[in-house]
Amino acid sequence: MKRHLISAADLTRDDAVLILDTAEELGRLADRPIKKLPTLRGRTVVNLFFEDSTRTRISFEAAAKRLSADVINFSAKGSSVSKGESLKDTALTLEAMGADAVVIRHHDSGAPHRLATSGWIGGSVVNAGDGTHEHPTQALLDAFTLRRRLGDGPGTDLAGRRVTIVGDILHSRVARSNVHLLSTLGAEVTLVAPPTLVPVRTESWPCEVSYDLDAQLAKSDAVMMLRVQRERMNAAYFPTEREYARRYGLSGERMARMPEHAVVMHPGPMNRGMEISAEVADSPRCTAVEQVTNGVSIRMAVLYLLLSGADSGPQPAEPTPASTQTNAPTTTRTEESK
Amino acid sequence: MSQNKILIRGTKVLGGDAADVLVDGETISAVGTGLEAAGATVIDADGLVLLPGLVDLHTHLREPGREDSETVLTGTRAAAAGGFTAVHAMANTFPVADTAGVVEQVWRLGKEAGYCDVQPVGAVTVGLDGKQLAELGAMHESAAGVTVFSDDGKCVHDAVIMRRALEYVKTFDGVVAQHAQEPRLTEGAQMNEGEVSAELGLGGWPAVAEESIIARDVLLAAHVGSRVHICHLSTAGSVEIVRWAKSKGWNVTAEVTPHHLLLTDEMVRSYNPVYKVNPPLRTAEDVTALREALADGTIDCVATDHAPHPHEDKDCEWGAAAMGMVGLETALSVVQQTMVDTGMLTWEQVADRMSHAPARIGRLTGQGRPVSPGEPANLTLVDPAYRGAVDPAHFASRSRNTPYEGRDLPGRVTHTFLRGRATVIDGKLT
Numbered sequence: 001m002k003r004h005l006i007s008a009a010d011l012t013r014d015d016a017v018l019i020l021d022t023a024e025e026l027g028r029l030a031d032r033p034i035k036k037l038p039t040l041r042g043r044t045v046v047n048l049f050f051e052d053s054t055r056t057r058i059s060f061e062a063a064a065k066r067l068s069a070d071v072i073n074f075s076a077k078g079s080s081v082s083k084g085e086s087l088k089d090t091a092l093t094l095e096a097m098g099a100d101a102v103v104i105r106h107h108d109s110g111a112p113h114r115l116a117t118s119g120w121i122g123g124s125v126v127n128a129g130d131g132t133h134e135h136p137t138q139a140l141l142d143a144f145t146l147r148r149r150l151g152d153g154p155g156t157d158l159a160g161r162r163v164t165i166v167g168d169i170l171h172s173r174v175a176r177s178n179v180h181l182l183s184t185l186g187a188e189v190t191l192v193a194p195p196t197l198v199p200v201r202t203e204s205w206p207c208e209v210s211y212d213l214d215a216q217l218a219k220s221d222a223v224m225m226l227r228v229q230r231e232r233m234n235a236a237y238f239p240t241e242r243e244y245a246r247r248y249g250l251s252g253e254r255m256a257r258m259p260e261h262a263v264v265m266h267p268g269p270m271n272r273g274m275e276i277s278a279e280v281a282d283s284p285r286c287t288a289v290e291q292v293t294n295g296v297s298i299r300m301a302v303l304y305l306l307l308s309g310a311d312s313g314p315q316p317a318e319p320t321p322a323s324t325q326t327n328a329p330t331t332t333r334t335e336e337s338k
Numbered sequence: 339m340s341q342n343k344i345l346i347r348g349t350k351v352l353g354g355d356a357a358d359v360l361v362d363g364e365t366i367s368a369v370g371t372g373l374e375a376a377g378a379t380v381i382d383a384d385g386l387v388l389l390p391g392l393v394d395l396h397t398h399l400r401e402p403g404r405e406d407s408e409t410v411l412t413g414t415r416a417a418a419a420g421g422f423t424a425v426h427a428m429a430n431t432f433p434v435a436d437t438a439g440v441v442e443q444v445w446r447l448g449k450e451a452g453y454c455d456v457q458p459v460g461a462v463t464v465g466l467d468g469k470q471l472a473e474l475g476a477m478h479e480s481a482a483g484v485t486v487f488s489d490d491g492k493c494v495h496d497a498v499i500m501r502r503a504l505e506y507v508k509t510f511d512g513v514v515a516q517h518a519q520e521p522r523l524t525e526g527a528q529m530n531e532g533e534v535s536a537e538l539g540l541g542g543w544p545a546v547a548e549e550s551i552i553a554r555d556v557l558l559a560a561h562v563g564s565r566v567h568i569c570h571l572s573t574a575g576s577v578e579i580v581r582w583a584k585s586k587g588w589n590v591t592a593e594v595t596p597h598h599l600l601l602t603d604e605m606v607r608s609y610n611p612v613y614k615v616n617p618p619l620r621t622a623e624d625v626t627a628l629r630e631a632l633a634d635g636t637i638d639c640v641a642t643d644h645a646p647h648p649h650e651d652k653d654c655e656w657g658a659a660a661m662g663m664v665g666l667e668t669a670l671s672v673v674q675q676t677m678v679d680t681g682m683l684t685w686e687q688v689a690d691r692m693s694h695a696p697a698r699i700g701r702l703t704g705q706g707r708p709v710s711p712g713e714p715a716n717l718t719l720v721d722p723a724y725r726g727a728v729d730p731a732h733f734a735s736r737s738r739n740t741p742y743e744g745r746d747l748p749g750r751v752t753h754t755f756l757r758g759r760a761t762v763i764d765g766k767l768t
Contacts, residue, residue: 108657133539
């Protein structure tokens with residue numbers, strides 16, 4: 001693994017599988033009475049959040065604490081200094097305090113990349129969501145959840161699995177990271193949205209784009225619903241909430257047309273009645289709550305692998321059988337597109 | 339005061355055969371071979387190309403108001419270092435150059451600095467607000483003699499205001515230089531809308547936002563029989579529209595910046611704000627179309643859009659960074675690399691695109707003139723064989739926001755003369 005985790009596109013198939021396998025191992029901690037490992041004792045992890053995000057922040061916080069790291073939460077939101085000055089000056093401050101890793105959430109796409117390449121800090125940078133760019137740990141926890149739910153064990157990837165991602169692709173960092181990661185892991189990804197909510201040029205993306213949700217349901221192993229902000233309709237991305245829900249919302253009726261084994265995913269927070277009906281959200285096929293649990297394991301794995309300098313998990317994972325390795329062309333394309 | 343005589347010996351005039359050029363006082367007195375002049379300062383210009391002093395239609399000198407990024411003095415020193423003898427100072431200062439008072443101030447500061455002619459551009463609308471016409475006539479009649487009007491940085495997006503401005507400037511042969519950017523289509527825009535913006539998750543600035551305004555404005559100019567100039571044209575589609583308008587015989591001119599001739603939106607993958615500029619860097623296809631259009635004359639001239647910004651406005655994340663690049667001191671090198679060394683333009687044509695044409699559009703007399711006896715001695719000597727990496731530490735500009743740091747560029751301005759007075763000698767400002 002590289003020193004930073006900025007984009008899901010930075011991960012090779014083997015990197016990604018290693019993270020998932022490590023998360024499996026670390027996730028077992030949650031079943032123990034004392035949920036703590038001494039691995040990162042004496043290391044400092046800073047949660048640098050320029051944007052409100054309670055769930056992602058506490059997920060990273062829990063992950064770092066379970067590995068015995070010292071955690072500093074730095075909420076820069078509402079700072080009166082200009083945005084640029086505050087990122088650089090904040091970074092220099094954190095560097096002076098000896099941060100070993102900075103977990104950054106920022107409203108500007110590319111801010112974590114800038115932080116990692118500007119020379120302002122020396123520690124590892126973990127992207128916890130930047131603007132409308134990427135959210136790699138979310139994609140990792142989604143892949144982790146998928147692998148578990150679809151019954152694939154450690155060492156395996158998602159070869160041949162069909163994942164349909166539905167919603168505001170244009171503004172979604174979750175979608176971008178998932179397109180990269182899931183295709184690297186061998187899955188076939190289809191994005192579904194009204195044309196207004198898809199970027200104008202996605203030809204090079206390793207996925208399909210469709211405007212028709214109903215056409216995708218029967219062949220999906222998983223349907224991932226993205227949060228759609230109601231305010232988008234004021235900018236004419238869609239006419240009304242009602243029309244959006246009718247055409248792109250996942251109702252019980254639509255869920256019934258998915259294969260029996262297929263799951264419904266949602267990164268949260270959910271807009272019940274908008275992109276997902278209450279019936280679907282509360283059904284056992286919906287993995288939303290499980291995704292939150294898995295998020296802690298994934299973030300532990302990421303921090304562990306970035307900070308401990310280890311090449312493998314705490315209890316080395318089984319070597320991956322060559323036969324399960326896929327070299328789908330989309331993987332290569334993702335690598336090239338970096 | 340005795341007349342200052344300079345003999346430029348063995349220079350390739352406009353890239354042609356070696357000749358001698360004699361400057362006597364403020365004018366060129368002779369062009370020929372084997373010229374002798376007792377008492378003249380002799381410049382050995384073997385291998386150097388002689389061009390008429392370059393003219394920039396689009397420079398941000400930032401004074402008054404943002405003297406932390408540039409002043410008229412530092413900006414005109416940068417201009418001279420880049421081979422320019424005249425620059426058009428854009429109106430988006432603080433206060434805005436929308437009155438006779440402000441344009442006269444800028445004009446006077448240019449005179450005092452003495453490094454190149456500073457021709458102020460007047461704002462089209464009060465405060466660049468797009469609502470009420472500024473006193474265009476008063477600015478024209480002022481000592482600054484403004485003929486070019488622009489709200490650059492902002493588009494004159496209201497069709498009626500644009501129409502009236504085009505009509506109004508006819509009385510004094512003025513021109514409206516349009517920053518073509520449909521505001522609604524570019525809300526939150528951070529870079530060219532396309533494959534790269536889709537991947538990077540940065541707000542897209544679609545080509546159609548430029549092209550739709552250009553299409554409207556060439557039609558308006560034709561309708562009212564006026565003259566429109568398109569600032570920093572950046573897309574292949576814009577080229578097609580201007581080509582079509584010219585084929586109709588309409589009075590439209592256009593400029594392209596050096597950076598749009600060289601750089602593409604692929605650079606933005608670094609998220610390095612030195613590549614953040616408005617209009618944004620486009621695709622390789624656009625770059626090709628722009629080069630071809632400059633070569634065939636569809637695009638009349640090169641203009642730098644020199645846009646200095648203080649270090650802190652670029653030393654930050656992309657979204658927070660200011661838009662713009664400095665360009666005066668690298669413009670000729672970029673044009674050499676993209677147009678001359680590729681065989682698309684001769685040096686004679688470079689003289690047209692970087693001196694004659696912009697002077698003609700700006701109605702500057704005494705600039706952009708032929709290299710002939712009796713003409714004002716506004717001259718630039720270039721060493722086209724020079725190769726070197728760009729080092730912003732050596733810039734005369736107060737700002738360093740160049741996208742070319744460390745990049746090898748060809749060509750170097752060795753001498754610049756403003757009406758016979760050297761402003762640059764052996765690559766150094768006087």
